[in-house]
Every structure is written in structure tokens, then in C-alpha cells.
Amino acid sequence: xxxxxxxxxxxxxxxxxxxxxxxxxxxxxxxxxxxxxxxxxxxxxxxxxxxxxxxxxxxxxxxxxxxxxxxxxxxxxxxxxxxxxxxxxxxxxxxxxxxxxxxxxxxxxxxxxxxxxxxxxxxxxxxxxxxxxxxxxxxxxxxxxxxxxxxxxxxxxxxxxxxxxxxxxxxxxxxxxxxxxxxxxxxxxxxxxxxxxxxxxxxxxxxxxxxxxxxxxxxxxxxxxxxxxxxxxxxxxxxxxxxxxxxxxxxxxxxxxxxxxxxxxxxxxxxxxxxxxxxxxxxxxxxxxxxxxxxxxxxxxxxxxxxxxxxxxxxxxxxxxxxxxxxxxxxxxxxxxxxxxxxxxxxxxxxxxxxxxxxxxxxxxxxxxxxxxxxxxxxxxxxx
Amino acid sequence: xxxxxxxxxxxxxxxxxxxxxxxxxxxxxxxxxxxxxxxxxxxxxxxxxxxxxxxxxxxxxxxxxxxxxxxxxxxxxxxxxxxxxxxxxxxxxxxxxxxxxxxxxxxxxxxxxxxxxxxxxxxxxxxxxxxxxxxxxxxxxxxxxxxxxxxxxxxxxxxxxxxxxxxxxxxxxxxxxxxxxxxxxxxxxxxxxxxxxxxxxxxxxxxxxxxxxxxxxxxxxxxxxxxxxxxxxxxxxxxxxxxxxxxxxxxxxxxxxxxxxxxxxxxxxxxxxxxxxxxxxxxxxxxxxxxxxxxxxxxxxxxxxxxxxxxxxxxxxxxxxxxxxxxxxxxxxxxxxxxxxxxxxxxxxxxxxxxxxxxxxxxxxxxxxxxxxxxxxxxxxxxx
Numbered sequence: 038x039x040x041x042x043x044x045x046x047x048x049x050x051x052x053x054x055x056x057x058x059x060x061x062x063x064x065x066x067x068x069x070x071x072x073x074x075x076x077x078x079x080x081x082x083x084x085x086x087x088x089x090x091x092x093x094x095x096x097x098x099x100x101x102x103x104x105x106x107x108x109x110x111x112x113x114x115x116x117x118x119x120x121x122x123x124x125x126x127x128x129x130x131x132x133x134x135x136x137x138x139x140x141x142x143x144x145x146x147x148x149x150x151x152x153x154x155x156x157x158x159x160x161x162x163x164x165x166x167x168x169x170x171x172x173x174x175x176x177x178x179x180x181x182x183x184x185x186x187x188x189x190x191x192x193x194x195x196x197x198x199x200x201x202x203x204x205x206x207x208x209x210x211x212x213x214x215x216x217x218x219x220x221x222x223x224x225x226x227x228x229x230x231x232x233x234x235x236x237x238x239x240x241x242x243x244x245x246x247x248x249x250x251x252x253x254x255x256x257x258x259x260x261x262x263x264x265x266x267x268x269x270x271x272x273x274x275x276x277x278x279x280x281x282x283x284x285x286x287x288x289x290x291x292x293x294x295x296x297x298x299x300x301x302x303x304x305x306x307x308x309x310x311x312x313x314x315x316x317x318x319x320x321x322x323x324x325x326x327x328x329x330x331x332x333x334x335x336x337x338x339x340x341x342x343x344x345x346x347x348x349x350x351x352x353x354x355x356x357x358x359x360x361x362x363x364x365x366x367x368x369x370x371x372x373x374x375x376x377x378x379x380x381x382x383x384x385x386x387x388x389x390x391x392x393x394x395x396x397x398x399x400x401x402x403x404x405x406x407x408x409x410x411x412x413x414x415x416x417x418x419x420x421x
Numbered sequence: 422x423x424x425x426x427x428x429x430x431x432x433x434x435x436x437x438x439x440x441x442x443x444x445x446x447x448x449x450x451x452x453x454x455x456x457x458x459x460x461x462x463x464x465x466x467x468x469x470x471x472x473x474x475x476x477x478x479x480x481x482x483x484x485x486x487x488x489x490x491x492x493x494x495x496x497x498x499x500x501x502x503x504x505x506x507x508x509x510x511x512x513x514x515x516x517x518x519x520x521x522x523x524x525x526x527x528x529x530x531x532x533x534x535x536x537x538x539x540x541x542x543x544x545x546x547x548x549x550x551x552x553x554x555x556x557x558x559x560x561x562x563x564x565x566x567x568x569x570x571x572x573x574x575x576x577x578x579x580x581x582x583x584x585x586x587x588x589x590x591x592x593x594x595x596x597x598x599x600x601x602x603x604x605x606x607x608x609x610x611x612x613x614x615x616x617x618x619x620x621x622x623x624x625x626x627x628x629x630x631x632x633x634x635x636x637x638x639x640x641x642x643x644x645x646x647x648x649x650x651x652x653x654x655x656x657x658x659x660x661x662x663x664x665x666x667x668x669x670x671x672x673x674x675x676x677x678x679x680x681x682x683x684x685x686x687x688x689x690x691x692x693x694x695x696x697x698x699x700x701x702x703x704x705x706x707x708x709x710x711x712x713x714x715x716x717x718x719x720x721x722x723x724x725x726x727x728x729x730x731x732x733x734x735x736x737x738x739x740x741x742x743x744x745x746x747x748x749x750x751x752x753x754x755x756x757x758x759x760x761x762x763x764x765x766x767x768x769x770x771x772x773x774x775x776x777x778x779x780x781x782x783x784x785x786x787x788x789x790x791x792x793x794x795x796x797x798x799x800x801x802x803x804x805x
Contacts, residue, residue: 040785044575046606075727082572083598085782094574122605123573127640129665130602133689137599137662141692141728188466189507190478191428214467215521218514221506222430256511257641257670278521281513283667286641305517308525313697343459344525398469401424 039088051097054155055118058135062113063144063314069113072145073102076117079138098123112314114148126159128285128330136317147317149357150325157329157363161292165299165333166366167359167391173273173299174209174246180385181393182207182418183250183371184400184411186232187214193223197231199407203400204239204247206411210393211236212276213252215303225255226266233271250274250301253290254281261289264296274299276336280306284330291331299333301371312345319350324357328365334393339372341380348387355388369393378403378417385421394418423472435481438539439502442519446497447528447698453497456529457486460501463522482507496698498532510543512669512714520701531701533741534709541713541747545676549683549717550750551743551775557657557683558593558630564769565777566591566802567634567755568784568795570616571598577607581615583791587784588623588631590795594777595620596660597636599687609639610650617655634658634685637674638665645673648680658683660720664690668714675715683717685755696729703734708741712749718777723756725764732771739772753777762787762801769805778802 060076062069077100078086089095100117108114124131139145163169171177184203186196196217203211213232219225229251236249251267253260254277264275275298279287291300304323310316317326319337327335335358338344340351351372359367370388373395384392396414403410444460446453461484462470473479481504488500508515523529547553555561568587570580580601587595597616603609613635620633635651637644638661648659659682663671675684688707694700701710703721711719719742722728724735735756743751754772757779768776780798787794 040789040791041572041575044579044606046574046576046579050605081600082574083569083600083781084572085786088782088785089572094572098572098574123600125603125605127602127643129638129640130600130604132665133600133602133638133662137665137689139692140664140690141688141696141722143696143729185467188425188468188473188478188482190430190466190482191425192430195428195430216465216467216507216514216517218511218517219509221434221509222428254513254517256513257667257673259511278517280524281516281521281667281669283641283665283670285665286667286670289641304525305521306524308523309697309700310693312525312527312699313693315696316693338525345527397467398472401472402469405424407424 039090041088041090043090043092044094046093048093051120051122052155054121054153056121056153056156057103057116057118057151058147059149060115060117061108061146061148062115063111066113070105073105073115073117076100076139076145077102080134081119081123083138121156124156128288132284140315142315144314146314147321149318150321152362154363157365160329160365161331162328162365163331163333163368164291164297167369168366170299170333170369173248176209178390179421180390180418181209182415183210183212183393183395184208185212185214185397186217189214189216189220190222193228193231196223196228197235200232200249201235201239202407203411204236205243206408207243207245207415208247208411210248210250210274212250212301215252215254215276215278215305217252218255225263229267229272230270237271248273250276252276254278254303257282257286260286264290268296268298272298274301276301276303278303278305279330280304284326287332288330300331301334301336302327302332303336304338318353319346320353320357323354325362328358328362328368332368334369334371336371336373336395338374339384342374344374352387371395373397381417423474425472425474427474427476428478430477432477435504435506436539438505438537440505440537440540441487441500441502441535442531443533444499444501445492445530445532446499447495450497454489457489457499457501460484460523460529461486464518465503465507467522505540508540512672516668524699526699528698530698531705533702534705536746538747541749544713544749545715546712546749547715547717547752548675548681551753552750554683554717554753557632560593562774563805564774564802565593566799567594567596567777567779568592569596569598569781571601573598573600573604574606577612577615580607580612581619584616584633585619585623586791587795588620589627590792591627591629591799592631592795594632594634594658596634596685599636599638599660599662599689601636602639609647613651613656614654621655632657634660636660638662638687641666641670644670648674652680652682656682658685660685660687662687662689663714664688668710671716672714684715685718685720686711686716687720688722702737703730704737704741707738709746712742712746712752716752718753718755720755720757720779722758723768726758728758736771755779757781765801
């Protein structure tokens, strides 16, 4: 007899609602089947299955293989469902159930999340989404143009001067580089104030909205403070790297009615999830999880740039930014990294019109006048 | 002429102090050299290097290759230094500088951090460390024994009953399973109160201290609240998964004088950093970063168990838990996962006496009486 006898937890605590996770599992069919079985235990009770008696723990708490089939020559697809109750309505515990311990096992990759209404209920998701951002910018249809203020090492005045030129040249969104936090050369409060002022000044001059997006990736207790400082200084968007601050802190930021600014995510420190056979698919981490945690736009490296994402991987992200997910709004994919003019047609074909072109260094390389370079890109985008 | 002219940032803002990161870079010598050069830019200014004029940004802000040599047949070792000022004294920005964008590039792995006093100054690190935990338990020398309360699905009473038996059997540390958060079958507050009571009751009976360690991995705004609830309920330690809540929130928890309990880390969701050629070494993520962020003990899967770490990888962790890092105390390695009796001699040889044996399912499999099983393991450890 096992030491654990039947639990007195009433079955009525479980609604029967289950969400499911599609895993891609590498190995032979036999290995993959065994791994799928392991996942059902590892991600839930993490306890010897043969020590768990018949009853509610087996019936409700264990993960359940809903489908197992060949994925491709070297891997299998397993759809595993979990009782929504085991996530406790917490994004943190949801992440743990989806991939916590399995992240430590080679050859297991989360490919897709299938989240029904009752699981999604506690999550507000993106406050703005694609439509909300388009409304702020008064741009109903064309792709948006975004650039980054850098390099680190410039003073606040110099960074603000760049921001001004970007806005004057017609960039729709102007974000801090993700490496700008609160360094001595450009302290957060002064930088954000000067940059917001500069963008708003230029925007009045052009008569067209430009959003200044402040990077508030910061120590835990600073994030909300910096969000408020940025808002008060006139920033019209916020950027965070959820790989650094955690997805749940971004969710809290998105949910806060006193802040209520669009949020962009930066992929820093998330790459290791997508660069091997163990991990989380591009679409899930940069699409579904970003949305679930309240991002309005998701930055990721474009294919063919100096990073290594393939066109298919980028299409996967684009798809998951708008796939139906209950009440959660579709968000903007914001591919960046090594973007240049000649890439535009191919990018439109890949992403469609609902995208944010993120262009950085390219704006500096096009010609000697930054404002003119921005205008050039802007006109090009307007012709689309 | 480049658009960026010399910055007016005064050189006096930079102390000249630099910390360094050892990267392992895969590829041919030529590729690896190019990648090392890229890292210097990617992790700092993320800007076309040829657009940055001579002067302070190049001299101070750019990463600098301090050493480049062959690592093994397929990879190279590059030690790259960064000005401490670019981290702004923030753990979040430190992580970003070490590996933010490079995490998105294949074949780059952080192998070791070399952090001098001036960088470490803002970090308090572990409050207890090895010595502090030994003092709480009054065990000067032998390895410690830890187990986990599970499976999820049991009621609070049932979990507390297990906790009682563990403590009666002489387990030094009794932690929540990392999947127990605030589920309907065992809500946080009730569970922690019952478990802490049970462990303290048993501990009075045996006359030997046992620490109950509450899992407070939770949504961002709940973590500190649960830490306080746990402390008030009588818990004597806390567990978090920094892969889920973020390293910096753990740091804040460790630094909070009103909480002041030992902290264990759980590796959930961190596995993808160590399972491929892209990532962070076992020693850095489970050793150095855990310490920097204030953990007193670091849980990771033992070699030869149901996870995939090798003995060498585990030795790397053990080494980094005690390698000199300024004022930061050495912490306990806590290898777990599939531990059994016959593994003990090999584990002692690998880790030495300063370790926490984490045993879970094995305690349930040894015999039909849980208290007796615990006593058996305890006696065995006392003989060491």
C-alpha cells in the first residue's frame, strides 16, 4: 500500500475545464511516448506515479495526453491537458505548469498553447492591442515605423536631440534602446523628461503624433515607479524586457489603470528558450505569452538580419500575435535588427500590413542627415 | 562623417573599473573572433560601430576583449570586460549586459563571471549562506537533509501531516513542492500555517530544529505578501523560482530586513539556459547568479537522476557556490531529483560535506512507514 492514501480534497473543487499545451518531443516513438507520460507527472505532482492511489489526484491533477502523433522525422507531437485549477489563476504558476521542470529536460519544446475562456478569465491581456495603438497614432492601415534612441554613452541632451530628429522625420514610435536604464551618463528621470519633451515638441511641429516609449526595465521595486515617472514626464508608451523582469510584472504593469500606456516587449535574455530543441517556440514566447502578459507590441529579431531567426519562425510569431485567444486583443509584431530598405517587400509579404518596422542603425547609415533619412523611410512606408 | 558626433558626457563619470564575463563561443577561429567582436557591441551600444566616433563611447562603453584563446576543438574562450557604470548598479541591467541580446544568437554561452569589489558593492548577496543555515540548524559539519511536501491535490491537513512525519523522522529542512502555490485544494495561507505548526510541533518533540520552507513563487505583487504571511505563520525559510519571478525580485526579498529568512531557489523554467550551446553555464546560473541575487541554497537536478546534468556540470555548480565573490557568502548546493541511498558516497565525493541532500519520492519508496524512512536516511547521513 502506498503511504499517500486517498485525499480528502473534494472532487467538486475541480470544474473539469482543462487547458492544453502542445509539446514537440524529440526521440524515437518509444522515447517520445515515455517523455509525454513523464511530462504529465513532472509538470503537476512531481511524485512517483505508482505511489499515487486511484482517485482525484490521478483523475484531475495529473496531466492527460489528449493526442500523440508524429511531428516530423525526428520528433513527435503530444497535446497534454491540465486542470485549470492547478494554475491557481496565477500567470507564474501557469508558466510553471506549462514548462517549469520540463525546461530542464532535453528535447522538449512547447509549440502552442490552447487556452479556453475559463483559464483566460483572470487575464486582461493587452490594454491597447493593434487597434488601440493605431487609434493613438491615427493610422488606420499602413505599417508603423519605430526606431530606437542610442547609443548608450550619450548624454540626456544628446539622446533627446536624436529623439527630436526622429520625430521631426516622422517616426511613429521612438523608443529608448533597451540598454538605457539609469546610467550616470543619462539618468532615467532626466532622460525620459528630455526625450518626451523633444518628441512632443517635434510632434506639434509636424502635426502628426509620435509616441515616445520609455524603457522601464529595472530592478523590481523601480519598475512601477519608473512607469509613473515616465507617464508624468509625457512618455506615451513603455518598454520592458520580460526575460529580465519576469512576465508577471509586465502583466501587473499592463493591468494598472493609473498607468494605462501601451507596452512593448524587448526579447533580451529570452533567446535561450528558442535556440535549441529544448525550449519554447517563437510563437509562444514572443506571441502568446507576450499577449497573455499584456504586451501591445512584441519586438523580436527579423529573419535575415544579424540574428538567426528563420522566416518560418517569424511567421509563427506573427500568427500567434493575432490567433484567437478569448478576449485578448491581437498585438503588433515588431521585427527589428538589421532592417534595410530592400527588405520591405519581403517583410510585408511575411507579416502583412499589421506590423511595426523597427529600424535602428539603418537610419544612420542611409545618408548624412538624420531627419531626411527618417523622412525617406516614412515616405516609403506611406506608399505601401 | 557620422551623424553621432563626440558625446559631451564627461570621461570622469567612468571609474575605469571593469567586470568581465567569460564567453564560450562555438565556430571556427575566424567566426569566433568575429562573434567576440560582435558581443562587445551587441551587449553595450547595439549600434553600428563604424558610426561611433573616437572618444569616450568607444573607450569606455564598448565591451573589450581581454583574452581570446581556444577552449576546445569546437569552441573558443573570450573574456570580455565591461565598464561597471553601464550596469547602473542594477541586477536587471547587469543581466542584460552579460547576456541580453547575445542570448538570441546561437553558439554563445556565458561560462563564468569575474566580478570585482566595486561591482559587487550594491549587492548584499545571501543573508545566511552556508554558515547561517548551519547555525540555525545547529549542525556544524555534516551534510543536511531536505525533503518536499507533495503531491499537489492533497488538502492542507494532509500536507501538514506529511510535514509532521518528515520532521519527526529528523529531516533538517522541509520545503513545499514548487508546484504548491495557492490552489483551491491547499490555499497558501492555510497550508503554510498548518505546515509550519506541524513542523514546529514535531521539532519540539524531537528536540532538534527542522526548518519549514514555504514556496512563495507567486504573482509579482503577492511575493512579498506571502513572504510576510509565511514568516508570521512560523515558516523558517522561503523558496522561490527565479526563472519565474525574476532574479531581482529574489534579491529584494533577500535584502528585506523585515523578512530575514533563508532563501532556497528552485530551477523551474531555467533549464533552457543550460541545455544547449547557447545559454549560461550551470555554475553561473545556479551558482553565481543565485548567490548574487541573495539565495542561501540552490536546488538543481543531481547527475544521474531523471534529469540530464552531468557530474561535471554539477561540480561546476558546487564550485561556483563557494568561489570567492567579494563579500558574498558561500551558499549550499542542493542537488535533488531521483536521489537514492546508493548515490550518497558518489555525491559526497562530488560535493563534499557542504551540501543539502534533497530527497523526495525516494522517502516514500523505501518502506511503508514514512517516519521510519526519514529516520533511516537521517541516521545514514549522521554516520558520514
